[in-house]
Amino acid sequence: MKHTAPVPAQNLNDQAQTRATPMIAQYIEIKAANADCLLFYRMGDFYELFFEDAQTASRALGIMLTKRGKHLGEDIPMCGVPVERANDYLQKLIALGHRVAVCEQTEDPAEAKKRGAKSVVRRDVVRLVTPGTITEDALLDPTRHNAFLAIARLRGEDGRWRYGLASVDISTGAFTVCEREENALGAEIARLEPREIIAVDALCRDPSLAAIFEGAGAPIAPIGRDIGDGADAARRLMAFYAVATLEGFGAFSDCELAAAATAILYVERTQKGQRPALSRPTSLRALTALEIDAATRANLELTRTLSGAREGSLLSVVDLTVTPGGARLLAERIAAPLTDARLIAARLDAVAFFVEKPDLRGALRAKLARAPDLSRALSRLSLERGGPRDLASVGVALDAARDIAGLCVQLDPPIDIAAEAQTLSQADIALAGEIAAALKDSVPLDRRNGDFIREGRDSELDEARRLRDASRKVIAELQGRYAELTDTKLRIKHNNFLGFFLEVSLANGEKLLRPPFDATFTHRQTMADAMRFSTRELVELEAKIASAADRALARELAIFDALVADVCARAEDLRRLAEAFARLDLYGALAEVAEKRSWTRPMIDASLDFEIVGGRHPVVEASLQSQGKAFAANDCDLCGTEGGRIAVVTGPNMAGKSTYLRQNALIALLAQTGSYVPAQSARIGVIDRLFSRVGASDDLARGRSTFMVEMVETAAILNGASPRSLVILDEIGRGTATFDGLSIAWATIEHLHEVNRSRAIFATHFHELTQLAKRLPRLVNLTMKVTDHAGDVVFLHEVIKGAADRSYGVHVAQLAGLPASVVARAHAILAELEAADRRAPVETLIDDLPLFARLAEASAPKDSLRDALQEIDPDQMTPREALAALYELKKKV
Numbered sequence: 001m002k003h004t005a006p007v008p009a010q011n012l013n014d015q016a017q018t019r020a021t022p023m024i025a026q027y028i029e030i031k032a033a034n035a036d037c038l039l040f041y042r043m044g045d046f047y048e049l050f051f052e053d054a055q056t057a058s059r060a061l062g063i064m065l066t067k068r069g070k071h072l073g074e075d076i077p078m079c080g081v082p083v084e085r086a087n088d089y090l091q092k093l094i095a096l097g098h099r100v101a102v103c104e105q106t107e108d109p110a111e112a113k114k115r116g117a118k119s120v121v122r123r124d125v126v127r128l129v130t131p132g133t134i135t136e137d138a139l140l141d142p143t144r145h146n147a148f149l150a151i152a153r154l155r156g157e158d159g160r161w162r163y164g165l166a167s168v169d170i171s172t173g174a175f176t177v178c179e180r181e182e183n184a185l186g187a188e189i190a191r192l193e194p195r196e197i198i199a200v201d202a203l204c205r206d207p208s209l210a211a212i213f214e215g216a217g218a219p220i221a222p223i224g225r226d227i228g229d230g231a232d233a234a235r236r237l238m239a240f241y242a243v244a245t246l247e248g249f250g251a252f253s254d255c256e257l258a259a260a261a262t263a264i265l266y267v268e269r270t271q272k273g274q275r276p277a278l279s280r281p282t283s284l285r286a287l288t289a290l291e292i293d294a295a296t297r298a299n300l301e302l303t304r305t306l307s308g309a310r311e312g313s314l315l316s317v318v319d320l321t322v323t324p325g326g327a328r329l330l331a332e333r334i335a336a337p338l339t340d341a342r343l344i345a346a347r348l349d350a351v352a353f354f355v356e357k358p359d360l361r362g363a364l365r366a367k368l369a370r371a372p373d374l375s376r377a378l379s380r381l382s383l384e385r386g387g388p389r390d391l392a393s394v395g396v397a398l399d400a401a402r403d404i405a406g407l408c409v410q411l412d413p414p415i416d417i418a419a420e421a422q423t424l425s426q427a428d429i430a431l432a433g434e435i436a437a438a439l440k441d442s443v444p445l446d447r448r449n450g451d452f453i454r455e456g457r458d459s460e461l462d463e464a465r466r467l468r469d470a471s472r473k474v475i476a477e478l479q480g481r482y483a484e485l486t487d488t489k490l491r492i493k494h495n496n497f498l499g500f501f502l503e504v505s506l507a508n509g510e511k512l513l514r515p516p517f518d519a520t521f522t523h524r525q526t527m528a529d530a531m532r533f534s535t536r537e538l539v540e541l542e543a544k545i546a547s548a549a550d551r552a553l554a555r556e557l558a559i560f561d562a563l564v565a566d567v568c569a570r571a572e573d574l575r576r577l578a579e580a581f582a583r584l585d586l587y588g589a590l591a592e593v594a595e596k597r598s599w600t601r602p603m604i605d606a607s608l609d610f611e612i613v614g615g616r617h618p619v620v621e622a623s624l625q626s627q628g629k630a631f632a633a634n635d636c637d638l639c640g641t642e643g644g645r646i647a648v649v650t651g652p653n654m655a656g657k658s659t660y661l662r663q664n665a666l667i668a669l670l671a672q673t674g675s676y677v678p679a680q681s682a683r684i685g686v687i688d689r690l691f692s693r694v695g696a697s698d699d700l701a702r703g704r705s706t707f708m709v710e711m712v713e714t715a716a717i718l719n720g721a722s723p724r725s726l727v728i729l730d731e732i733g734r735g736t737a738t739f740d741g742l743s744i745a746w747a748t749i750e751h752l753h754e755v756n757r758s759r760a761i762f763a764t765h766f767h768e769l770t771q772l773a774k775r776l777p778r779l780v781n782l783t784m785k786v787t788d789h790a791g792d793v794v795f796l797h798e799v800i801k802g803a804a805d806r807s808y809g810v811h812v813a814q815l816a817g818l819p820a821s822v823v824a825r826a827h828a829i830l831a832e833l834e835a836a837d838r839r840a841p842v843e844t845l846i847d848d849l850p851l852f853a854r855l856a857e858a859s860a861p862k863d864s865l866r867d868a869l870q871e872i873d874p875d876q877m878t879p880r881e882a883l884a885a886l887y888e889l890k891k892k893v
């Protein structure tokens with residue numbers, strides 16, 4: 001959790017008015033109101049930071065710390081960043097988890113002067129820049145959503161806490177809400193990957209949630225007060241959307257409403273009166289997603305590898321999208337695969353359409369690749385942060401929409417694609433025309449300096465520009481005239497301080513100071529090697545140019561604002577276009593992957609089957625392919641009656657067990673995302689939860705050892721998996737003593753088989769576990785094929801039925817370069833241990849141990865006290881006997 005250290009503002013505040021300079025007093029007051037942010041205080045062309053903020057920022061940004069004046073007898077530390085480059089610095093600070101309050105001058109310094117020589121220019125915070133609320137392209141990753149998450153908590157009727165989660169991406173306008181119980185909170189936060197979490201103080205500080213918040217890896221921003229009751233929350237939403245009722249928004253639970261209102265509060269607080277074009281909140285209840293807990297999500301490296309990189313994740317292999325919106329949608333869908341077979345089939349139909357029509361797909365992708373990031377441009381425009389390029393983007397997108405709609409309807413598309421085409425065909429071409437007629441072909445990013453409106457669009461603008469340019473020409477002519485007149489070398493230059501001026505050498509300057517030239521030329525400045533003069537003509541021209549330029553800029557901005565208002569009035573329609581682009585891009589990209597990597601369409605049904613033929617690991621295969629190596633495809637059949645099968649995979653180290661486990665989980669996940677899968681064929685009964693326990697890593701930050709992490713994750717699986725779940729377990733129990741580990745692994749398999757009945761794959765080095773197949777009917781033993789030719793071991797990566805006879809661990813150790821003496825010694829010890837094992841094999845255990853079910857009954861706690869009480873018949877006892885019985889009972893306790 002990162003909080004910006006506050007300036008000692010509170011204690012300074014009282015004395016501020018009397019002792020501080022007026023400017024520092026103003027600073028302290030504004031800082032006190034934004035204590036949890038670094039304050040960027042605008043002074044001319046710089047944002048300055050003072051006191052502790054200056055120290056923090058100079059360290060974080062590597063910029064020089066200086067000082068400015070004194071406060072209470074101490075130097076005031078200061079550092080500054082130029083306004084022009086503020087975005088670069090903001091990016092760094094945001095990435096470090098800081099929040100920044102941007103404080104601008106809200107009046108002209110000349111106005112302030114009118115109030116008195118010592119009065120300070122009015123300033124106000126116009127925006128809080130925080131990790132979860134940024135909108136600038138320079139600060140954003142185009143392929144990732146950038147959402148903040150507001151969490152609210154209410155007690156349900158059953159007395160249990162319910163959590164409302166509202167995820168808002170201001171940069172695209174996406175707004176979703178959902179409700180979860182505490183045990184699903186971590187998984188949901190992991191799915192949403194927020195850049196910032198917002199909640200009331202009490203929730204942020206709740207120790208029972210500390211681990212969840214820490215696991216989220218996003219800074220937490222506490223908001224001081226509660227959002228109020230349901231009516232308050234509803235009122236806040238209605239006010240934001242300017243509606244009189246929420247009826248049209250769909251049904252929300254109280255929790256969802258509270259979370260949504262908290263999110264709106266945060267938007268208002270950070271955007272300071274600017275209203276982003278947020279879509280209406282949608283509840284995710286209707287769309288049930290495959291549950292994947294945070295550990296599984298991380299272990300399977302869905303959107304990021306365990307080390308945090310995108311490269312090497314499932315997403316990096318699947319993502320062939322050509323638009324940022326498509327890339328964001330793909331990441332979102334991979335993070336939340338569906339559980340409704342019909343919806344999955346509809347998505348697959350759309351992908352199939354583009355698989356079957358490669359020409360259309362190519363044409364579509366070429367057009368999409370040129371379409372701009374409409375949602376982000378739109379959001380900046382709605383926040384008055386947009387520039388001419390954002391406006392141009394809207395025009396280009398509108399044109400592209402019609403084109404793409406035309407492409408799609410040609411060839412009898414499936415329902416989903418037809419719907420997208422219908423949306424796109426309604427693009428407002430008139431608006432596109434207006435934008436194209438107004439903007440130059442090439443426009444600047446920023447509107448500040450003008451020069452983006454086409455000539456001929458506005459006569460007043462053209463006139464002002466003509467005047468400005470004509471005066472500039474006159475100045476160029478003046479230079480020649482003055483040079484001739486004085487017979488000296490001179491140049492006309494411009495700066496903000498003097499405006500236009502003449503510059504001559506010192507010697508020539510002396511000449512101009514004397515008659516007759518001093519009547520025309522007024523001395524302004526003497527430099528080390530030059531003198532500067534102005535003339536009446538220059539001053540007049542300066543004023544003319546400035547006023548013409550001002551007028552031109554004002555006209556340009558007025559035209560821009562009018563167009564932006566038109567765009568914002570159509571924000572809803574434009575957002576729908578952006579979403580249609582993203583979905584079409586997604587389907588096209590998934591079709592591209594399917595063809596490029598020879599993936600097939602999976603069959604998803606309501607059964608509890610799981611049958612993969614020729615499955616491959618998408619990421620390992622891609623990496624082997626790039627090295628010119630082939631991936632060995634493998635089948636996986638977990639279909640069973642009265643529960644799923646458990647495949648126990650044994651085999652040497654490095655033979656491909658982990659790869660096999662993960663590939664089957666990833667195939668299931670891709671299938672339910674609505675993607676083709678890396679297999680010859682795949683038939684999967686919809687999976688409701690995906691559990692995994694793969695790869696062990698310490699979680700020292702949370703005070704858990706490797707083994708503890710492993711056990712916590714295993715406990716979650718055994719307590720939560722159902723026959724609809726898919727469970728992937730890799731080497732349970734390896735982090736402890738052999739017998740403890742074996743016993744835990746053994747009991748875990750029995751529990752999965754008897755109680756959870758899930759489809760499961762279990763990789764292990766405990767070969768003893770293969771004996772369980774004798775007793776558990778739905779357990780199959782699989783092993784990795786190895787050829788051992790004259791001591792030369794070759795891993796074929798092929799999964800076959802059966803059990804491995806040995807681990808080849810010592811062999812792998814040798815490959816890894818352990819000293820020969822250690823390898824030889826290990827061989828000798830291994831031979832001894834194997835001989836001992838043959839004398840007392842674990843197989844005998846299988847016959848001696850009672851069955852799991854009977855064991856469960858037998859292990860119910862005995863209650864001798866209850867038995868003794870049962871035997872007592874008070875009606876038949878004398879008082880003395882009763883007293884004796886009481887003593888007896890007490891003794892038993």
Ligand SMILES: Nc1ncnc2c1ncn2[C@@H]1O[C@H](COP(=O)(O)OP(=O)(O)OP(=O)(O)O)[C@@H](O)[C@H]1O
Pocket residue numbers: 620624630631632633651652653654655656657658659660797798
């Ligand atoms: N089906 C396959 N086809 C080709 N190469 C494979 C295949 N499966 C795995 N490999 C290669 O073998 C390497 C080791 O695989 P993996 O990590 O799955 O082995 P493992 O049996 O789990 O090993 P350990 O028991 O040591 O954890 C992989 O990095 C990959 O390069």
